[in-house]
Amino acid sequence: MENWLHKQADLKPNQLALIAENKQYTFAQLEQIVIKRAQQLMTILDDNRRVGVLTTNCLAGYVTILALQQLGRQLVLLNRRLAKPELEDQIDQAQLTQIVQDDAFELDLSNTQQFTFHYLSQLAGQPAEILADFKEDQVTSIMFTSGTTGRPKGVEQSFGNHFYSAMGSVLNLGLLPDDCWLAAVPIFHISGFSIMMRSLIYGIPVRLYDHFDAHQINADLLAGRGSIISLVPVMFEKMLADLPRNQAYPASFRQVLLGGGPVKQVTLVASQTRGISITQCYGMTETASQIIALNPKDAAAKLGSVGKPLFPVSLRIVQQDSEGLGQLEVKAPNIAVGYLNQADKYQASFDDGWFKTGDLGWQDDEGFIYIKGRQGDMISSGGENVFPQEIEAVYRHLPEIEDMVVVGVPDTQWGSVPVALVKFKSDAFLSVADLRNYGREQLAHYKVPHDFVEYSNDWPRTASGKIQRYRLVTEYQNIKKRPS
């Protein structure tokens, strides 16, 4: 396929493409500033086909991401909220030599050149070779996600992945001439990055928010400045709380796309009362965004369901128990084409051609899917995926700790939060404050367990020896009930 940005600049030069930081750009203008940034990048880029990006949802980051894509570089989108050792591990895995970053990013990372967007914007630029075609199997973006082993894997997403993901979405949500997608979720996540790609494929504008401000977004929506928004439940709850009782969003605002965790019934009811159309959806980095979605018209009848697999997605549930609960596996052209440097792990994530999502769920008589939990016990906390094994691995470095298990417990604000059950070595002990401080040095804040309790029994295990984490959730809750 022809270069998407170039194609839209050809097809719809005067169509709005981006609204950010009180500026707005048509596709022709966006192409112009992106090409300029590509030329500036050519002044500093070495031959490494991968370039790291550390950015907030700022205009300069948006443009730089597109510029690297235009140059055919693989974008390694690093999570802006990670701690230094986490970032350095991913930089090492991706063999990055250069990173472009927003001006406020302060960490010095080992073995890489770091360039701020401001620095780039001052450069004169050099001739740049722009991709003529976006080839279906060419990797354009890499995002890290953790699996059950704990060490993050770099998910390789191709142009074809993003294209089919956008097609699945358009066949579900439709496409109107005045569509405008609001991006308040991070563009270094698939949730935000997929909005950027849809904009290029559909030829519609993105309204970019540099941080989540419920009041500002409500003001924009009430003024008719947006038709679709992607949100995690906690964001949507804040918007509902902020929305004045006597006001309603206009009909042009047609859809809230809610992902990243279950939605509370009270939220669903509130949105219905206020006439807001919600599409709940399920997806992962490996599927380049949504693959299952629940339409608004089914939301009331199918409470708790994530919906049905989108058009280009097939789904099956294997190893079902007597009640139909089993492992969700999918087949779709938007399944990522590889894990960075881990061909074996990629192979292992398929079962006879079906991608193992790692989630457990079941399907009702009408084909609606309900997700029960993550096989790998991932904790979904405020839209971020937290993997217990990764946290445990960090803490096991402490000499005082013999073992630790992290589990997710329900939380009214974040959906779920990690808590830790700790076994200390004989005669050793650390306070909760010590444990928390150590975590904050080593991990992103959202990964640091919200609570630590001492645990002295043997871990509950399956017949085959695997720790039964779900039982530890109950044990943790029992411990907390006891008078201390």
Added chain:
Amino acid sequence: MENWLHKQADLKPNQLALIAENKQYTFAQLEQIVIKRAQQLMTILDDNRRVGVLTTNCLAGYVTILALQQLGRQLVLLNRRLAKPELEDQIDQAQLTQIVQDDAFELDLSNTQQFTFHYLSQLAGQPAEILADFKEDQVTSIMFTSGTTGRPKGVEQSFGNHFYSAMGSVLNLGLLPDDCWLAAVPIFHISGFSIMMRSLIYGIPVRLYDHFDAHQINADLLAGRGSIISLVPVMFEKMLADLPRNQAYPASFRQVLLGGGPVKQVTLVASQTRGISITQCYGMTETASQIIALNPKDAAAKLGSVGKPLFPVSLRIVQQDSEGLGQLEVKAPNIAVGYLNQADKYQASFDDGWFKTGDLGWQDDEGFIYIKGRQGDMISSGGENVFPQEIEAVYRHLPEIEDMVVVGVPDTQWGSVPVALVKFKSDAFLSVADLRNYGREQLAHYKVPHDFVEYSNDWPRTASGKIQRYRLVTEYQNIKKRPS
């Protein structure tokens, strides 16, 4: 991708899928009757992977086409208007052994079993193996089209071709929840067949017309029963003429997709006056429907243009003359995957990976494309493509005829019609009536030249010896001006 019909029956079981012959079917119901027809077909089908279909736009034909597709058979969609020798040639090329046909079709075709839809509907049925997946590269439909050599070529269209074609269309026209596509163009043509495929891909209903009745269609549109219609210009003109002066289509009728030839300025003006949104488009059997389209907002400023290449289509113009006129070549995932049994011709239709459309055109400063004429001198007559070489080849069989050249001349009703310039052998002669009668026996009526004139000069030729047909158009017109 999962079987499209099955997918929609899963995703939207209660969504309307088809309205035909005063009946209507949801996707769940359509799947049911299609599977039943597939089972009935299993009672009679031999092992030939190709099955011929001869049908009007009737419900039974629609269902039988889908049933054959469900069985993974290659549909050979024969033009219901062809004469017996033409059909037999195509049957021979496709090595067909069986044909399913509407009840009114009367010709006895050599070497094939013929089954009417009524006959099929009486059968008990046998177990049928339904396609689980529609694989991107699997050929599902074959339609014949003539090239410059005259003998029709079977164009092999894959599921991927139809999918990408539908994607190009949705990215141009958008998709609304209440969309309903009106099919008054033949379903054995790519124009109608592509509507069937879009219905399966988008999950929207088709309103099928067994024949074109401008008044009936207007009545439906005025009553809000349709949002998009595909038409050739002559049909649209009839609808405009029939539309009462004091009435206007409702806003829910959002688009006329006009293809198959140039649109008259008076038609464009009339549609603007009456508030009708037209998308002019260009496509061919080999591109599985539209690849270039002109949006309504550009129609007035870009009169005569077919627009810009759709999202998944790249276009280039090669061998341009001093004024920029050259050969249109395209690259797109919806280019047909082959010509039946003619791998060499298929190869020859590409120029370094670019498909040679055979059309001559130019592009203005803003990228809008204007088509000047067909390199192969195809005559587009009332939505049917007429190829001079095919007609000439038939006539050259007559002992009285030494040579004949057929050219297209403008016609107020059909856009263009074929006329013939004839050289008789010395002392031989045939009357216009004789020539016409012979043509009617051998060719579809629309291919029979509307006029025959004797021509005794040498044919005008290019330096390399090719006949300059465009000069013969002028010569024909001069002959007609002379007092006879």
